[in-house]
Amino acid sequence: MPxxxxxxxxxxxPVKFMDAVSCPISDKKQTMKIISxxxxxxxxxxxxxxxxxKSCKSQGSGLHIIICLKDQLSxxxxxxxxxxxxxxxxxxxxxxxxxASLCWPVNFHEDKKITRLLSAHVFTPNEEEIINKNMAKxxxxxxxxxxxxxxxxxxxxxDPTKDxxxxxxxxxxxxxxxxxxxxxxxxxxxxxxxQGGGVWxxxxxxxxxxxxxxxxxxxxxxxxxxxxxxxxxxTHEPCVMCAMALVHSRVKRVFYSVPEKDGALGSNYKLHVQxxxxxxxxxxxxxxxxxxxxxxxTDCKSEAIT
Numbered sequence: 001m002p003x004x005x006x007x008x009x010x011x012x013x014p015v016k017f018m019d020a021v022s023c024p025i026s027d028k029k030q031t032m033k034i035i036s037x038x039x040x041x042x043x044x045x046x047x048x049x050x051x052x053x054k055s056c057k058s059q060g061s062g063l064h065i066i067i068c069l070k071d072q073l074s075x076x077x078x079x080x081x082x083x084x085x086x087x088x089x090x091x092x093x094x095x096x097x098x099x100a101s102l103c104w105p106v107n108f109h110e111d112k113k114i115t116r117l118l119s120a121h122v123f124t125p126n127e128e129e130i131i132n133k134n135m136a137k138x139x140x141x142x143x144x145x146x147x148x149x150x151x152x153x154x155x156x157x158x159d160p161t162k163d164x165x166x167x168x169x170x171x172x173x174x175x176x177x178x179x180x181x182x183x184x185x186x187x188x189x190x191x192x193x194x195q196g197g198g199v200w201x202x203x204x205x206x207x208x209x210x211x212x213x214x215x216x217x218x219x220x221x222x223x224x225x226x227x228x229x230x231x232x233x234x235t236h237e238p239c240v241m242c243a244m245a246l247v248h249s250r251v252k253r254v255f256y257s258v259p260e261k262d263g264a265l266g267s268n269y270k271l272h273v274q275x276x277x278x279x280x281x282x283x284x285x286x287x288x289x290x291x292x293x294x295x296x297x298t299d300c301k302s303e304a305i306t
Contacts (some may be wrong), residue, residue: 005117006266006283008273017085019070025063042068049090051105135287138233145170152295155183155234167208184242225250235292237263243271253282257292
C-alpha cells in the first residue's frame with residue numbers, strides 16, 4: 001500500500017451544481033459591453049470562479065452568457081430553455097476542474113502541493129526510506145509493549161531536521177491501570193520530559209532525548225509548544241483524545257499505519273482539517289501496514305487500542 005496523504009473531503013468530492021440563467025449573444029462584438037452591464041445589474045458575488053461567457057461553437061451557436069443565478073429572478077420571468085446548471089463552487093483539484101469545465105468554463109488556480117499530495121508519489125524514494133525507518137522504530141516499541149501484555153501500539157517523535165528520536169513510547173494502560181496512557185499520550189509526555197517537564201513516571205522501556213540544554217542555548221526556538229517542527233510516527237491511527245493532544249502540542253506531521261474504526265485522522269473523523277482549530281498538521285497513512293497489522297492480537301482487536 002503506498003503512502004497516502006489524508007486530506008479534507010473537499011478535495012475528493014464530486015462537483016456540485018446550481019441553476020443559472022443564460023442566453024446566446026447575437027452580436028459577439030457587443031460581448032464586453034454586455035458583460036459590463038450585467039456585472040452592474042446582476043453581480044454574481046461569491047461565484048467568481050464562473051466565467052461569464054461560454055463558447056458554444058461546437059454546437060453551432062456562438063457565445064452564451066450567464067445573465068444571473070436562477071434565484072435572482074422571479075419564476076414568472078424565467079423560461080426553461082434559458083436555465084442551465086453551472087458549477088456551484090470553485091474547483092480545488094484538476095479532476096474537479098475537468099468535471100466542472102464539461103458544464104461551464106471556470107477559473108482554476110491549481111495548488112501544486114495539493115496536486116502532489118493527491119498523487120501516488122507523495123514522497124521521494126529517499127524520503128520514503130526515512131519514513132519507513134522511523135515507523136520501524138514505532139513497531140519496535142509496540143513489540144516491547146506487547147511483551148509486557150500491553151496493546152501493541154508504539155509511537156515515536158522525531159526531529160526531522162536532525163533525524164533524531166526525541167521520544168519513544170508504547171501503550172501503558174494495562175500495566176499502569178491509567179486509561180489515558182495511550183502510546184501517543186505517553187510520547188507527548190516524554191517530549192515534555194525531554195524539555196525539563198513531564199508529568200508521568202518514565203518506565204525503563206520508554207526513552208527520550210533531552211533537548212533542555214539545546215532550548216536554553218538557542219533561546220527557546222521551539223516556542224511555547226512541545227512538538228513544534230516535530231513528526232510523530234504511530235503504528236495505529238490515533239483516537240480523538242490523542243489527535244487533539246497533538247493539536248495542542250503543535251506537531252508538524254503525523255504518520256500512521258493501521259486505520260481504526262473510531263480513528264480521528266481519516267477513518268471516522270478528520271480532526272486535523274477542522275477549520276475552527278487554531279493548528280493543523282499533515283497526516284499520512286499506509287506506512288508498513290502489513291508489519292503493523294501483524295502486531296494485533298485477538299484480545300486487542302476487540303478493544304479501542306489507540
